[in-house]
Amino acid sequence: MTFTVREARPEDSEQIVRMIKELAAYEKLADQVAQTTEGLVQDGFTQAPYYKCLVAEVPADQACRGHTLVGYALYFFSYVAWKGRAVYLEDLYVMEELRGQGIGSAFLRVVAEIALQNKCSLLNFVVLSANFPGIDFYQAKGAVDLTKLEGCHLFRFEQEQLAKLAAGKGQNVTAPPSQ
Numbered sequence: 001m002t003f004t005v006r007e008a009r010p011e012d013s014e015q016i017v018r019m020i021k022e023l024a025a026y027e028k029l030a031d032q033v034a035q036t037t038e039g040l041v042q043d044g045f046t047q048a049p050y051y052k053c054l055v056a057e058v059p060a061d062q063a064c065r066g067h068t069l070v071g072y073a074l075y076f077f078s079y080v081a082w083k084g085r086a087v088y089l090e091d092l093y094v095m096e097e098l099r100g101q102g103i104g105s106a107f108l109r110v111v112a113e114i115a116l117q118n119k120c121s122l123l124n125f126v127v128l129s130a131n132f133p134g135i136d137f138y139q140a141k142g143a144v145d146l147t148k149l150e151g152c153h154l155f156r157f158e159q160e161q162l163a164k165l166a167a168g169k170g171q172n173v174t175a176p177p178s179q
Contacts, residue, residue, distance in 0.1 A: 001101040008053035013040040015069040023093040051076045070095045073107040086122035087115040
């Protein structure tokens with residue numbers, strides 16, 4: 001299998017959305033995908049992008065289901081108070097038929113290189129607890145499961161809760177007793 005890992009371009013966005021939907025279907029979360037091609041272009045290919053993305057491309061004669069873009073790795077820079085600069089890997093996806101061909105390993109290597117070039121000390125990501133192949137893959141590469149090691153829990157506020165928080169609604173905050 002011949003493939004190239006390269007930076008995504010705006011014209012790749014439609015194929016990236018296709019793969020985002022494939023990943024969501026694999027994770028049994030297809031109903032949660034709200035991303036659009038336009039949204040990806042607007043958020044990733046501007047002067048101050050919210051994310052960066054790599055794609056895996058195969059030659060036309062090796063296309064998978066008619067597609068030459070066969071995987072993507074979407075990441076962004078973050079900051080960890082205790083450690084400093086970090087990279088957060090939001091998604092790493094390879095089409096099912098091409099897994100085990102080294103594409104996922106190549107994505108991890110390139111993201112690790114980018115992290116080091118940018119003086120990052122951490123590469124963070126989340127894996128669904130039911131994604132046993134993914135967990136095995138990352139652990140084989142040396143990743144540490146913080147849920148087991150540190151007892152960390154991932155929390156999220158979605159749009160409705162964000163609006164309530166921003167408006168100060170639903171908060172039972174009282175001032176601490178004076179001393």
